[in-house]
Amino acid sequence: MINVALPKGRLGDQVYKLFATAGFPCPAVEEDNRKLIFENQQAGVRYFWVKPSDVAIYVERGAADIGVAGKDILLEYTPDVYELLDLNIGKCRMAVAAQKDFRDNTDRTLRVATKFKNIVREYYGNRGRAIDIIKLNGSIELAPILNLSDVIVDIVETGTTLKENNLEAIETVIPLSARLIANKASFQFKSSRIERLCSQMKAQCPPLEKGACTYDSDFNI
Ligand SMILES: Nc1ncnc2c1ncn2[C@@H]1O[C@H](COP(=O)(O)OP(=O)(O)OP(=O)(O)O)[C@@H](O)[C@H]1O
Numbered sequence: 001m002i003n004v005a006l007p008k009g010r011l012g013d014q015v016y017k018l019f020a021t022a023g024f025p026c027p028a029v030e031e032d033n034r035k036l037i038f039e040n041q042q043a044g045v046r047y048f049w050v051k052p053s054d055v056a057i058y059v060e061r062g063a064a065d066i067g068v069a070g071k072d073i074l075l076e077y078t079p080d081v082y083e084l085l086d087l088n089i090g091k092c093r094m095a096v097a098a099q100k101d102f103r104d105n106t107d108r109t110l111r112v113a114t115k116f117k118n119i120v121r122e123y124y125g126n127r128g129r130a131i132d133i134i135k136l137n138g139s140i141e142l143a144p145i146l147n148l149s150d151v152i153v154d155i156v157e158t159g160t161t162l163k164e165n166n167l168e169a170i171e172t173v174i175p176l177s178a179r180l181i182a183n184k185a186s187f188q189f190k191s192s193r194i195e196r197l198c199s200q201m202k203a204q205c206p207p208l209e210k211g212a213c214t215y216d217s218d219f220n221i
């Protein structure tokens, strides 16, 4: 049996569909209920539905053998797991954004509101920019509007949230997508099953753009 941690919410449905089309369906997942564990004995998979930012914890500690997490979560928390596959779904980017008339006054510390403290620290550290990080858990776009921060570093997908709050993206920090990750010990002990699942998943993912590098090598923070 392969234990799989799936992210609830916006990524979850897409991810589950990918598993199902790759040959690992678990029909009861689609029923309207509050269950968190689903098992398909025949396909040899057991799914756990967890909060997206918790997937890497379940996998790192071996409660799940594999899981799917956004690259943002992997960069922020650097869990000790193997990153097996870029699923090329859940695509978005992490960006710096601010009010439209914002000009960076480099003489003073820049106030940055974000959910992603570690990514932000490294990004501005590499640029030698002094910052004050304001850690928020949601509605990040409110911060510059209420003068809680000068800029935000947050996920941008369609750009609608920025637009509807009169903000604009200034710089892209890193492109993001969902990744298949594995617990290191599970990958040794269940290697043939995990590798088979991985190659079946790979065949179902949307193809990576021609000439695209792995995002790891693009990561310039
Ligand atoms: N518009 C978007 N906003 C946020 N994340 C997105 C978006 N589009 C794709 N993603 C990806 O989906 C993943 C899960 O995002 P989601 O918003 O469902 O989680 P969350 O509610 O922020 O998680 P948690 O509550 O655990 O912090 C993110 O880690 C990111 O990689």
Ligand SMILES: O=P(O)(O)OC[C@H]1O[C@H](OP(=O)(O)OP(=O)(O)O)[C@H](O)[C@@H]1O
Pocket (backbone or CB within 6 Å): 137, 138, 139, 140, 141, 154, 155, 156, 157, 158, 159, 160, 161, 162
């Ligand atoms: O570019 P867009 O398509 O508008 O998507 C980006 C928005 O989506 C996410 O917020 P989420 O819906 O997760 O809400 P929260 O962070 O405020 O909880 C993210 O933090 C942005 O606010």
